[in-house]
Amino acid sequence: MKKIIFLFFSMSILFASCDKEEDLGKSLIDTSTPELNDVDEWIRENYTYPYNVEVKYKWDNSELDNTKILTPTTLERVIPFLDKMKGIWVDPYASNGGSDFMKAFIPKQIVLVGSHNYNDNGSIVLGQAEGGRKITIFDLNYINFDLSGMNDWERRKAMEPILRVFKTMHHEFGHILHQTIAYPVEYKKLTIGYTSNWMNFSDSDARKMGFITAYSLLNPDEDFVEMLSEFLTRSNEEWNEIIDKIEIYDDSWNTDEAASEKARGQIRQKEKMIADYMLQIWKIDIYKLQADIAEVLDELGN
Amino acid sequence: MxxxxxxxxxxxxxxxxxxxxxxxxxxxxxxxxxxxxxxxxxxxxxxxxxxxxxxxxxxxxxxxxxxxxxxxxxxxxxxxxxxxxxxxxxxxxxxxxxxxxxxxxxxxxxxxxxxxxxxxxxxxxxxxxxxxxxxxxxxxxxxxxxxxxxxxxxxxxxREYVKHTKHIERSNEQVVVPFYFNLSVEGWDAKVNMVYSGDKLIAFLNYEDGGVSKHELMPINFTHEGFEFHHALVLNGIGVRSFKYDEAKNQFDVMDAGVTGAFKYEMDYTAEIDGLTDKLFGPRTFGGSAEIISPKLFNLIDGIYPDSGLNFLSTDTYVASWFPRTFNLYFENWSSLDIKVNYNKKTEDVVVMEFLGYDTGWSAPFDDLAYIEGLMATEKGQAIKAIVTSDKGWTIVPIELKEYGSSYYLVSNEDPEMYMCFGLTYEDDV
Missing domain, CATH: 2.40.128.640 (Lipocalin)
Incomplete structure (x- = not known):
């Protein structure tokens, strides 16, 4: 008897579900094309169509930390910034790693913010990355790409925020790469001394310990991407000069050659391991990549 | 089913x-x-x-x-x-x-x-x-x-708004007396004194209400006719909020319906503020510098030092046990003539600078006491000393009171055309 009731129940549902075709009316979802300004069109042509990247430059509080006081970008600064970002980050990677490589790994959302992002202690957040999908860049209203008419000192000062922001892009992109395929575990053993108190060290201190920047001291992952981003945002000559200038002094202020050579050697070992990793895993020659980026930076700085 | x-x-x-x-x-x-x-x-x-x-x-x-x-x-x-x-x-x-x-x-x-x-x-x-x-x-x-x-x-x-800011700051007036900006309203028992803070677009209102000194921060907005309070100030059940500038009388008339009154510059300060002398010149205070100086006070001091013109004035009050406490005349070449004083409380809002002598500095010519005394023995020097260290003292007129970095005027009770402003720097005011 129970089986008959169950069968009747099931058939009822079947026929009730299939008994008529309803007119659902017009769609409630707005699929109309939004009105695009020149900046929107430029972004579509240069980021969205080729790389499937959404660039959000208009104010959207939901994309940002609501506890922070921030301002949107100045409209006139959006295209110059994105254009330079293409030249210094996207195009060199696409050229050296292939456009498919860049299409696969470029973060799919880039959020631009005009103001500094202050922490409670007065320090400033330069950029934030979320799981390889989204990168938020701050300070846009303070980056000026027009260096014409500047003297050497002014040009160097103007280049500082430019290098800082693009170093941030290379840094965050480095995270995406090593989170996709990890770098060799031996890298983590090259230097000791990782510490959460990295802010108590200067870059100079860190270099004497075999780390390229103070922030590299935080953990091996940050060490890896700091090495990569510092390497890629300066020419090979500048890079070599930084390493060669590492000197450690003994208690009598004489150069401790052995200790100095050890620190230089540790950074060179990291450089080699990163070069091998990038070549073997991603088929990218970082020396060629570095040269391509340096050419763009050189043009910009001069 | x-x-x-x-x-x-x-x-x-x-x-x-x-x-x-x-x-x-x-x-x-x-x-x-x-x-x-x-x-x-x-x-x-x-x-x-x-x-x-x-x-x-x-x-x-x-x-x-x-x-x-x-x-x-x-x-x-x-x-x-x-x-x-x-x-x-x-x-x-x-x-x-x-x-x-x-x-x-x-x-x-x-x-x-x-x-x-x-x-x-x-x-x-x-x-x-x-x-x-x-x-x-x-x-x-x-x-x-x-x-x-x-x-x-x-x-x-x-574009008219900024004009009224200047009227309240009185930045284009060479002689800023009478000094106090007081609001009188028909039906009110008391006048309300207002001191304006241009960097925050806010008014500091001081008045007596039933024998009690009251103080209120009142945000302001300017209009093409004058200015408005953020909200009505109500005394004796009569509220005022809107003011229109009367150029002929150099005053701001009340524009609220059914209310008669005006903000005018007057000689009398209508409400003493308790604790001002202690707060700004008592123990554990650190003084400040005055870059806004009334034309008359500036002209009095400028020229005392033949090598350089007057730049600004400053007080060094320090903690009570620290000596010497000084009142300093800073010149454009960054040298200073320092008058040793005690900052004595005459009333809750009047401070007297008691003369104790002169302090020598580290560099010439103010490292030489005889040179300093020579300058101050001149007629101009004696006039400066008489105003600075007058027994009548200086009335403290607050603009904005904060834990640190308050803004205020010191107005000479010897001559109210002599005043200096601490904590603000309006280029147009000098």
Whole structure:
């Protein structure tokens, strides 16, 4: 008897579900094309169509930390910034790693913010990355790409925020790469001394310990991407000069050659391991990549 | 079976004629249409932080393509921003890109890292029946922003606002006496003294109410006719808020309906403030520098040192046990002539600088006591000493009192045309 009731129940549902075709009316979802300004069109042509990247430059509080006081970008600064970002980050990677490589790994959302992002202690957040999908860049209203008419000192000062922001892009992109395929575990053993108190060290201190920047001291992952981003945002000559200038002094202020050579050697070992990793895993020659980026930076700085 | 068939009956009665998305779309369109409806745009007196700051006035003109063109009262600088109206819990106006309006949230302006406290997103709470006023509210704090339909004259009128700032600061007047800016209103028992702080667009109001000294911070907004308080000041049941400048009388008349009164500059200070001398010149105080000096006081001191003109004045009060405490005349070549004084409390708001001698500095010529005494023995030197160390003392007129970094005037009770301002630097005032 129970089986008959169950069968009747099931058939009822079947026929009730299939008994008529309803007119659902017009769609409630707005699929109309939004009105695009020149900046929107430029972004579509240069980021969205080729790389499937959404660039959000208009104010959207939901994309940002609501506890922070921030301002949107100045409209006139959006295209110059994105254009330079293409030249210094996207195009060199696409050229050296292939456009498919860049299409696969470029973060799919880039959020631009005009103001500094202050922490409670007065320090400033330069950029934030979320799981390889989204990168938020701050300070846009303070980056000026027009260096014409500047003297050497002014040009160097103007280049500082430019290098800082693009170093941030290379840094965050480095995270995406090593989170996709990890770098060799031996890298983590090259230097000791990782510490959460990295802010108590200067870059100079860190270099004497075999780390390229103070922030590299935080953990091996940050060490890896700091090495990569510092390497890629300066020419090979500048890079070599930084390493060669590492000197450690003994208690009598004489150069401790052995200790100095050890620190230089540790950074060179990291450089080699990163070069091998990038070549073997991603088929990218970082020396060629570095040269391509340096050419763009050189043009910009001069 | 009853449950089964009930569940399949999807013909329920909705409270509304339209689907939620359609109603949301209509609400967004209504908000946009309202913003686009004014031919000459909208005037707003926006208070980014109504408890601590006065208002910034904007003329905003929203067009149908998503661009809002604007200007503000601060100085003439037309600007524009992208804007949008989006649906959240209700339709919200968003200033999308950086513009003059973004100054209200810029962490570089105002309190470092915190800005002025304004917002970039606003919902519409209501619209006046004639459509000439839109009442908006900040999305997070809910503080209001009222848009009033502008006229063809509004752009020109906006440029008048700064004129009244100058009237209150008296920056273009060479002789600023009588000193005290007092409000008298028919029906009030007391006058209200106002000291204006231009960097925060706020008034410090002081008055006696039933024998008790009262003090109130009052944010201000300027208009093309004069200025307005953020909210009415009510005494004896009579409230005042709006003031119009009368150029012939150099005063601001009350414009509230049925109320007669005016802000005028007068000789008498109407309300003593308890504790001012202790706060600014007592133990554990650290003095400050005065870059704004009245023309008469400046002319008195300038020229005492033949090698350099007067630059600014400063007090070194220090902790009570630290000596010497000094009153310093700083010259343009950064040398200083330091008068050793005791800062004595004469009343709650009058300080007397008791003369103790001169302090020698580290570098010539003020490392030589005889040189200093020689300068101060001249007729000009004696006149300076008489004013600075007068027994009548200096009345402290506060502009803004804070734990650290207060702004205030010291006004000579020997001659009220002699005064100096600590904590503010208005270039036009000197």
């Amino acid at each position: 009853l449950v089964l068939f009930t569940a399949c009956d999807n013909d329920f009665e909705s409270e509304f004629d339209l689907a939620p998305d359609e109603r949301a779309g209509i609400a967004v369109k209504e908000f946009k249409d309202a913003l686009n409806s004014s031919e000459h745009g909208w005037l707003t007196h926006y208070y980014p932080n109504p408890t601590e700051l006065g208002s910034f006035s904007y003329l905003l003109k929203f067009d149908a393509t998503g661009v809002v063109s604007m200007n503000w009262d601060y100085y003439d600088f037309p600007d524009e921003s992208e804007y949008s109206v989006k649906m959240f819990e209700k339709p919200v106006l968003i200033f999308d890109t950086y513009s003059k309006f973004s100054k209200m949230t810029d962490p570089e302006i105002g309190i470092p890292g915190q800005g002025f406290g304004g917002e970039l997103e606003f919902s519409m709470t209501k619209k006046s029946a004639d459509g000439d006023t839109l009442y908006l509210a900040e999305r997070v704090s809910g503080d209001p922003m009222v848009l009033v339909k502008a006229t063809a004259e509004t752009p020109v009128q906006l």
